[in-house]
Amino acid sequence: MAKKTKKHVEKIRTGSFERKFLMAKAGLVAGTRYASKSAGAMLKRQDQRRKAHKRALSQEAHYLVEELGKLKGSVVKIGQMMALYGELFLPEEITDALHTLEEDTTPVAWTTIHHALITELGSERLMELEIDPVPLGAASLGQVHKAVRKSDGKVVCLKVQYPGVAEAIDSDLSSVASLLKLTRSIQMGKDFDQWFNEIRFMMHREVDYYEEAHTTKKFRQLLANDPRYVVPEVIDRYSTGSVLCTSFEEGLTVNSDSVLGLTLERRNHIAKSALDLLFKELFVWKEMQTDPNFGNYRIRLSEDGKSDQLVLLDFGAVRSFDDSVMKPVQLMIKGGYLRDKKRVLEGAIAVNFMQDYFPPKVLNAFTEIVYDLVEPFANGQHPPPAFALNQYGEYCWSLSDLPARVARKATISAVSKHFNMPPKEFLFLQRKLVGVYTMISVLNAEFNGQDVFDPYFELLADHVSQEEFQEA
Incomplete structure (x- = not known):
C-alpha cells in the first residue's frame, strides 16, 4: 500500500x-x-x-x-x-x-489557523465571515484564506500569520x-x-501586518485614478497585527497560458504598465515595493481587450528611499541614457560604487555597463544592439538577454575587482529592476522603453551636491 x-x-x-x-x-x-x-x-x-x-x-x-x-x-x-x-x-x-x-x-492545519483567528479577531467578528478552510496559498510565514462577509456577500482574503513565527x-x-x-x-x-x-x-x-495595511492603503490611494492598476481594499474590521483582510481581487498569474497567449499588443500593454509603475516608484514617489517576485502581480483581462489591468498584491516589503541614494541613482540612469560618462561616474562615486582614483580602464568599463543597463530605454542616437531588435526596430525584451550579458561583462572586466560596497538600499533597487525586467521578458514583450521613460526624464537629478556625497 x-x-x-x-x-x-x-x-x-x-x-x-x-x-x-x-x-x-x-x-x-x-x-x-x-x-x-x-x-x-x-x-x-x-x-x-x-x-x-x-x-x-x-x-x-x-x-x-x-x-x-x-x-x-x-x-x-x-x-x-x-x-x-x-x-x-x-x-x-x-x-x-x-x-x-x-x-x-504545505499549509498549517485549519484547526490551528482557526484558533489563531479567534485569538486575533474574537468570536463575534469571526462569526460575520464564512471562511473557506482550504487555503488559497501557503508560505513560510503564513497562509491566505478566502472568505465571504455574510452581511453583503463581499468576497475577501484573510492573510493569517502562523502563531509564534x-x-x-x-x-x-x-x-x-x-x-x-x-x-x-x-x-x-x-x-x-x-x-x-x-x-x-x-x-x-x-510580519507587521499593521504596517502592510498602511502601505496597501497608501498605494491604493496613489493609484486610485489610474485604471491600469488594481490595489486591494483593506478591511480594517478584520485586520490586526497578524491578520490582514483585503478585498479578493480576481486575476491570472503572469506566466499563465491565458496571459502568454494574448496578442503582442495586449502583452505590451501589460508590460508597459509594469514599467511605468516602476518609474513612478523610482522617480516620483521614491517609495517602492521591493520584492522582485512577479508572483505579487495578477493580470485581470478586460472584455474589450484594450484595458487589461495589473493587480498588485502584497505590500509587506515597501521601502522609502531618501535623496542621498535616489539622486545618485537617477544621475547614473540619466548619464547612461545620454551616454554621459561624467554623470555616470558622479553618481557611482556618490553611492560608493566607484572612486575617482580607480584606474581609467575600470571607470570606463563601469560606464559601459551602465550604458548597457539602460539600453531598453535607449534613444535613437544610441540604439540597442541589432540582435535585441525585431524587424520594426522594437526592443525584444526576452531575446536581449540583458541581465546575463551585463553579469558576464562585469565578471570578465576589472570592475569586479575594484567594486565597492554600495548603500544597502541599492541592493533592493537593483533586485527590483531585475524583477521587472524578468516579468516583461516572460511576457515576451516587444517595445521601446523610451516611450515610457521619456515623461520622467525631466524629473531626474542632474547633479549631486557635496553634502549629498557625504550623506550617501
Missing part, C-alpha cells in the same frame, strides 16, 4: 531552544567537515586547493540549507532573503545553495549568524553586520 502523503502540518515549530539546538548541531557538523576537507587539500597545488575548498564549501552549504528547510517558519524566509540580497557578502557557494530553499507550500525571528537570525560563523565561510565585519541588520529589519516588516 502506498504511503499516504501528509496534506498539512499541525503547527510550525517555533520553540527557541529546539530550533537553536538543531541549527547549532547542523552548523557544527558542517563546519567540522568543511575544516577537515580543507585540511586534506593543503598539500595540493594552489589551483587544486582552491577548487577543493569551493567544492567542500558547496557540499556543506547544501547540507546546511537542507537542514534549515526542515525547520520551516521564519528561518526559511531568512534564507531566501539572504540568497536574494547576499551576493555581495556571501560566497557564491552559499548563495547558490540558499537559492534552492523553496517556500514551504514573529517571536522566533530574532532567535532564528541569531542562530543563522552563529551557524555562518561555525562554517568559517564568511568574513564577519561592519559591512556584514549592517547587511544582517537589514535582513532583521525586513523580517520584522514582513
